[in-house]
Amino acid sequence: MVEGLLRLGDNTLVLGQRLSAWCGHAPALEEDIALANIALDLIGQTQLWLGLAGQREGQGRDADRLAYHRDAWDFRNLLLVEQPNRDFGVTMMRQFLFDTWHLEVLKALTGHVDEEVSAIAQKAVKEVTYHRERSTDTIIALGDGTEESHNRMQSALDRLWPYVGEMFDPDDADLTDMATLRPAFDTYLLSTLDEATLTKPDSAFAHLGGKTGVRHTEHLGHMLATMQVLPRSYPDAKW
Amino acid sequence: MSNEWPLWEVFIRGQHGLSHRHVGSLHASDAEHALQNARDVYTRRKEGLSIWVVPAADITASAPDEKGSLYDPADDKVYRHPTFFDIPDDVGAM
Numbered sequence: 290m291v292e293g294l295l296r297l298g299d300n301t302l303v304l305g306q307r308l309s310a311w312c313g314h315a316p317a318l319e320e321d322i323a324l325a326n327i328a329l330d331l332i333g334q335t336q337l338w339l340g341l342a343g344q345r346e347g348q349g350r351d352a353d354r355l356a357y358h359r360d361a362w363d364f365r366n367l368l369l370v371e372q373p374n375r376d377f378g379v380t381m382m383r384q385f386l387f388d389t390w391h392l393e394v395l396k397a398l399t400g401h402v403d404e405e406v407s408a409i410a411q412k413a414v415k416e417v418t419y420h421r422e423r424s425t426d427t428i429i430a431l432g433d434g435t436e437e438s439h440n441r442m443q444s445a446l447d448r449l450w451p452y453v454g455e456m457f458d459p460d461d462a463d464l465t466d467m468a469t470l471r472p473a474f475d476t477y478l479l480s481t482l483d484e485a486t487l488t489k490p491d492s493a494f495a496h497l498g499g500k501t502g503v504r505h506t507e508h509l510g511h512m513l514a515t516m517q518v519l520p521r522s523y524p525d526a527k528w
Numbered sequence: 529m530s531n532e533w534p535l536w537e538v539f540i541r542g543q544h545g546l547s548h549r550h551v552g553s554l555h556a557s558d559a560e561h562a563l564q565n566a567r568d569v570y571t572r573r574k575e576g577l578s579i580w581v582v583p584a585a586d587i588t589a590s591a592p593d594e595k596g597s598l599y600d601p602a603d604d605k606v607y608r609h610p611t612f613f614d615i616p617d618d619v620g621a622m
Contacts (some may be wrong), residue, residue: 318554318569319557319569320557322572323565426561430557
């Protein structure tokens, strides 16, 4: 149970931190605020998931403790979310792939037997429904946009595709069977890519090791160093 | 030609059945995008229950330098306000 909660909380934490880096840098003011809103939604969900994880673990660790005082190998997030922002196209493609998976996961978890898990999922599903709507529209607008934007979105998809398989790689620690979510993901993905005039890569190759913590990419450690430096240098800091 | 997205004016209706009020403007590529941006820019603190977006280019506005001819003539027509008239007591509450 704790492992499954950490996976959910670490996904939203790492992606929330990644998106926050766009604050003040996005290509338009409106997109800047939208990304910050989504990042805040994800950080809010993190507080709930990691808060519950700490509670169930029963060793006195709260959400902050889990977020700021674990090292890269203790993190259980998907490799997809720790991938660097790169350009706006890569950021939005990562977002679209994650949102599409995330919404299916949360919909499944709303029916979870554990009432606290189901309550968090019910709150998050509303936020993520909007996240997916927004990233979908962006993928379509940029994919079916100019030659430049189309090429960037296709190369973003090609770059991130090897990180899709991990989302559906089933194991017992997940709070729901991820493999059963693949058909709904594929249906939505294909219809969106079709509208966006983008081509799904043929390869089924998947990098694994994020959600098991076995082998994160080198990017996670760098991100955590930035994210954790303050509470680690000043353990009792309040803000 | 400008690289900016077109400008949209945003109107939001608050919680209590009031009419939509102009709250500001934003840039967006199309109407759907403008609604999403309005949601993100102008309803972050639960400001509203309904959003209208209107292309700014479609708004026809009166010209400030016609102020004299448009509005001054109303200055000396106080009798257009209902309070100008004395209501006889036996009319009762209006």
